[in-house]
Amino acid sequence: MTRIAHVNGRYLRHANAAVSIEDRGFQFADAVYEVCEIRDGELVDPTRHLDRLERSLRELRIRMPMSRAALLVVLKETARRNRVRDGSVYLQISRGQAPRDHAFPDPQLPPTVVVTAKPHDRAKGEAQAAKGIAVVTVPDNRWERVDIKSVGLLPNCLAKQAAVEAGAKEAWFVDADGFVTEGSSTNAWIVTRDGHLVTRPAEFGILRGITRTVLLEVAARLGLTVEERAFTPQEATEAAEAFITAATTLVMPVVSLDGRAIGDGRPGPTALALRQAFHASTERVPL
Ligand code: PDD
Numbered sequence: 001m002t003r004i005a006h007v008n009g010r011y012l013r014h015a016n017a018a019v020s021i022e023d024r025g026f027q028f029a030d031a032v033y034e035v036c037e038i039r040d041g042e043l044v045d046p047t048r049h050l051d052r053l054e055r056s057l058r059e060l061r062i063r064m065p066m067s068r069a070a071l072l073v074v075l076k077e078t079a080r081r082n083r084v085r086d087g088s089v090y091l092q093i094s095r096g097q098a099p100r101d102h103a104f105p106d107p108q109l110p111p112t113v114v115v116t117a118k119p120h121d122r123a124k125g126e127a128q129a130a131k132g133i134a135v136v137t138v139p140d141n142r143w144e145r146v147d148i149k150s151v152g153l154l155p156n157c158l159a160k161q162a163a164v165e166a167g168a169k170e171a172w173f174v175d176a177d178g179f180v181t182e183g184s185s186t187n188a189w190i191v192t193r194d195g196h197l198v199t200r201p202a203e204f205g206i207l208r209g210i211t212r213t214v215l216l217e218v219a220a221r222l223g224l225t226v227e228e229r230a231f232t233p234q235e236a237t238e239a240a241e242a243f244i245t246a247a248t249t250l251v252m253p254v255v256s257l258d259g260r261a262i263g264d265g266r267p268g269p270t271a272l273a274l275r276q277a278f279h280a281s282t283e284r285v286p287l
Contacts (some may be wrong), residue, residue, distance in 0.1 A: 025094030132255030140173035241268030
């Protein structure tokens with residue numbers, strides 16, 4: 001099927017969709033993004049994603065290109081035009097197009113807006129969750145402001161590629177003190193042997209994942225104890241279970257870290273129960 005992208009107010013076939021070579025997103029990664037899940041023809045958690053988007057834009061002093069209501073219409077319309085019932089919608093906003101100069105251009109410059117949508121095979125995700133994934137660790141060599149959802153993702157790409165080359169599905173960044181920060185495109189969690197969920201606090205060092213935030217609510221609803229603290233790769237390999245979260249993976253069990261089995265090397269009951277319970281706590285907006 002022809003894929004359609006929204007580019008600065010127009011809906012175009014991907015073959016005709018383009019931004020300038022002087023776009024600051026291309027030149028400097030001077031841009032932010034969001035990825036929202038689409039499930040059963042509904043947008044999942046749009047309010048939280050738009051809240052985080054506005055925060056990222058504010059932190060980088062990029063203008064909000066249009067109202068939240070208008071952005072929501074564009075997200076839904078792009079998903080609809082691509083006939084996505086299950087998948088994701090991607091939004092990128094750059095500071096705009098200007099002759100290459102490191103300092104910010106005129107603040108009146110219109111930001112560049114690109115939205116794309118793609119379907120995914122839900123059955124494949126479920127089959128993956130039933131098997132669990134392998135993860136490898138890599139040193140966290142990213143800039144310090146990873147709380148901003150910026151498109152400066154080169155270290156994340158290198159980390160994910162290292163995982164793929166090691167036969168794993170995700171890489172966990174490890175900070176200079178030896179603690180796991182997060183995955184290359186996911187947040188990291190473990191379940192201790194006494195059943196407590198552990199995930200790093202979101203103040204700094206990680207992106208405050210929307211899936212993570214919702215899962216904290218789900219955990220409370222299920223009566224699970226959560227410890228927001230850092231953990232080491234060693235603690236993870238000695239834990240009962242581990243898993244990752246993101247809008248794209250949902251709750252995905254991790255069954256090995258750097259080649260060492262976690263728990264009995266199979267997806268754990270807590271991760272699978274959280275995956276099951278997750279959507280009961282999300283906001284859903286029809287396309
Ligand atoms: N990634 N940490 C990082 C570095 C991420 O890139 C992401 C999301 C997350 C989880 O955030 P959320 O729960 O809001 O999806 C954590 C998106 C999916 C991506 O880059 O494709």
